Amino acid sequence: MGENRKIYAALLGAGTVGSGVYKLAGMQEEDICLKTGAHLEIKKILVRNPGKVREGIPQELFTDSWQEILEDPEIQIVIEVMGGIEPARTYVEEAMKAGKQVVTANKDLLAEYGDPLFEIATENKCDLQFEAAVAGAIPIIRPLRQSLAGSQLTEIMGIVNGTTNYILTKMSEEGMDYQEALDMATRLGYAEADPTADVEGYDAGRKIAIMASIAFSSRVTFPQVYTEGITKITAEDIRYAKEFGYVIKLLGITKLTGKGIEVKVHPTLIPDSHPLATVRDSFNAVFVHGQACDDAMFMGRGAGQMPTASAVLGDVIDVMRNIIHGSCGKIGSDSHKKLPVLDVEDTKSRFFLRLQVENRAGALANIAGVLGNNDVSIAQMVQKRSHDGIAEIVVITDLVKERHFNDAIRIMEGMSVVREISGIIRVY
Template sequence: MSDSIQIGLLGLGTVGRGVYRIITGNGENIKRKIGAGLEIKKILVRDLNRDRGIDLDPGKLTTRIEDILEDPEIKIVVEVMGGIEPTLGYVSAALEKGKSVVTANKDMIATCGKQLFALAEANSADLLFEASVAGGIPIIRPLKQCLAANRITQVIGIINGTTNYMLSKMTGEGSDFEDVLREAQAKGYAEADPGSDIEGYDAARKLAILASIAFNSRIVLDDVYVEGITGITATDIAYAGELNYTIKLLAIAKETDEGIEARVHPTLIPVHHPLAAVNDVYNAIFVTGDAVGDTMFYGRGAGEMPTASAVVADIMDAARDLLRNVPGIISCTCYEEKPVKDMGAVESRYYIRLQVSDRPGVLASIAYAFGDKEVSLASVLQKQTDTVTAEIVLVTHKVREKNMREALEIIKHLSSVKEVSNVIRVEGE
């Protein structure tokens, strides 16, 4: 067996500690699997004196990135710092020096992946990022390798654990959004500023990465239509259950004749759909290929050890490539330039909840407005809220988003309609 492969670790936070624990704790097993040991030689940190709760040689710590970039013995740089600056500069410099890079950074890959892959290819280095999407669930490698013979037609997933936990609690207990958010923050599932999660942007960044790989065409964050879960109420969840649906924040990417759909939004899915049973902080990704059919990848999408598991697996792949003298063999797969479908052209079914005047002819006027824009109604629920107001819940057949928006604009201005309380897309029939 060869000598140990030296690693530079950027960051020693939650995931960094997990990476250190796996490499030191499972070292002998890893060595037998790849043919060489792995050794973390230097770790970049902000504070040399901070207690990190692990048994660590303080001589491995440094505040100078140069101690990693300028060390010729360090062959693999592992980035678990997060963010784009100064991380992008550090990773770019490592690739320019021919060092392979393993990262868990979804923001950087979704935003700057194209330039980083170009650097990796130019310098015959690996750039691996399995942990950037869905934590410990293997999905990047299956899309790039195991399912490579397929034409992937769709990728639909629950890829944000915070929002899935919140919607699961709201569904199971009838809790309100604000109460569940406070509970998620208290348990450490949601940040003090939860905007990236609850507004859907965390899932959108991950979807940009998945769609780029699945459809071999670069998708960036700005290509993804995004809605969060802040408008979902206990009332909507109760009505969804009455209609045999559950509400999930879904990341949806489809390849159509008109281009690639990439969207993140709350969605009603049938209770019998495999994704409907994915609860708590778990993630799941449903992939359809022309040869393999439907497949689903399920597990914990975040956390110290699940995410570190994916990072270390990438380190092992990079080490194998170094031992075989073939670093950079896994290159960027975005070799096509496919159009991104305008959201107005996307077809979906819709759930609509309205507050209306309780008098004859109201439903007929609403149905006429929908019909005028070629929106066909599949089901109607009417609930009495008081003596003058009724609540109507409608579910449509499949219709273009543009037609739905135009119909709702007319309905909002009907004298009998007091409020359009919510509009949620319906998928998975």
């Protein structure tokens, strides 16, 4: 079965993921050959500093010349794990134009430039595989593109950022406040030195843009995703959520509606009976709903060196099979439709609202009146403790257009009886 056949690949980047891919390819060498009918050989590794010693990787593989890789006819697969938009975008484009197959783990690139890249892949009959770009080791891209292609998908929601899930788990289970939990996540290496992309929801936003594009066969880019992070969530919010039977998670949510695609990332109260509520610490999970397939959930390690490397290598093995059977580029672009992406103001949500209100006659009725006048219907309203003439009120609304809810909030901010709006969180 062509046991002596070799397929040569180049790695772009030898950081955490790149060195993980090299290591895993070595560990799986025999298996890869049995699964594909060819040996995988990583011939070159592109790095900024080829003189730097990297443990476990032979020095002669390193190069700082992209041209050397691009112009090598033996190299059939380019594995891009350098991250960032440039020069990764240029390298990926040039590789495919030269007829090389590409495997990437780059969510930033795909969430912004997926469409033009897939066009180049289609024109050149190339594979562009990217399982590792979303949720690390969890297989979700291939199921969306292949296994679930026979079902009209209508909704995806997921915990697709381990850092924020770890922070919210610590706040929820150990009563830590946000800063304390973030410091702990940083110490354990779950959070970057600059955690902005994680805690503000940008990382999750890129992943949900990629999943929405595939699920609904229509292009969604990261700038179209409404993102709200977890920095304003307090121990108090978590306490109330528990009391009402909810857990707070940062969710990426995308839905197919009659008017277009809703796509947003925000902290969400989900019922503690929902499967996503039990996903703790740095684990990720993606929940998919479709007309024919009903509900399906994918859960696992969403990041880390070896989980991500395993997703990259899975794609490489797929590409090797395609090379051997002459079937590269068979999937091509995912966006066959041109559906509008709805403005967040035109989407619908339920809301949890916490207010500090002057404890005087008619105050509650005033607030209920403002909500009612703006088409916000109340599912639950509870007056909590009051001290020094101030009462705390918690409201959970029914499904409401975000625009109407925001109008009601603007009016409340100007009301003399409302001392403070302490928290607003969406409810699933």
